Amino acid sequence: MASLGNCVCMMDEGVDRLSEALPGLPADKAKLSRLMLMVGSRMQEELEHTLKPYRLNHSEFLTLMILYSSPDGSSTPGELCDYTSQGATNMTRIGNALVGRGLVVRAASEQDRRRVRIGITPSGRRFVQKMLPTLFPRLSAMFEGFGENDRRQLGRLLRKLADNLDRLDEEMDR
Amino acid sequence: MASLGNCVCMMDEGVDRLSEALPGLPADKAKLSRLMLMVGSRMQEELEHTLKPYRLNHSEFLTLMILYSSPDGSSTPGELCDYTSQGATNMTRIGNALVGRGLVVRAASEQDRRRVRIGITPSGRRFVQKMLPTLFPRLSAMFEGFGENDRRQLGRLLRKLADNLDRLDEEMDR
């Protein structure tokens, strides 16, 4: 019963029952919203599961990948918070975890002594080069049966959704 | 910089840089995977934000909605765990929270005395009837500009993704 397919099926029935009782409910949008949440969190679980052998969680992995793929291999906690959508508090913890494993180093910035520079180490780069390719097979399996067109459509729809969410956030402030 | 649009844009650049260095990387799938995670977690934040005034979090809301939309308004912790993809431990906490607010009641099952029946109260029903419609406008805004066809496509692609994730999970056990 823990299968996503079953959960989706039950969600469909639940929303249908609900929409009979509440005529105002936008049923198809409610279903899409639930679908996004269900599939999104299952993908996150799947990722965290495959990262576990490397003793990384999602946010630590993401932070490390950003450093790895950044032109000079370094950044600051504040920037990393923006890029990863993590809070500053958590970024301190992530830094501690990665520094503790020798994957990154912290150094005081000379231009602005409030800032800290966090840079990936040679050991961190080797670690990424070793572990990253092991994720590829799962990534391919996840999108098996998605042709060129499906991938383009999904990308388009998700980006459109992202735009709408940004608009919602802006309106919230006002 | 906390806008999803910017994050998506930076993600695109990061994956592109990465895929130059690592030829084996399935770049478009990596981007779709990242997109799903980013949009999914932003939608969750958005939901939790709108639930905050009602002092509910996502899993508590979901549990309450399942009880509300179930034919007889009751279930057991074990079933609710399956339906919500939550662990048993957390379901105990959710139950405590909802019982504490008088939205649901716990009762020992007579058929199987290991089981506990959790049922929504009249007060719980009134609460849902009051708060649920306030979520509709945000839901509509979220899918603004999504025509009939876009909605059908997105639903189809997400369900397909769900099937693939189930297949991945099965293979994992073996």
Next chain:
DNA sequence: GGCTCATATTTCACTGATGAATTAAAAAGG
């Protein structure tokens, strides 16, 4: 019937993440 095994829920210890307060340094503004 009594023994073992499986199932349902809860308790406890811990992890990951957040918000509020703290510390320190830079920028702004008389």
Next chain:
DNA sequence: CCTTTTTAATTCATCAGTGAAATATGAGCC
């Protein structure tokens, strides 16, 4: 200049969720 304000990072207290162990009941099996 020197005071005030803003910005950057960290610490501390707390919350939500997990895994392992405990508790209690039911089911299967001589």
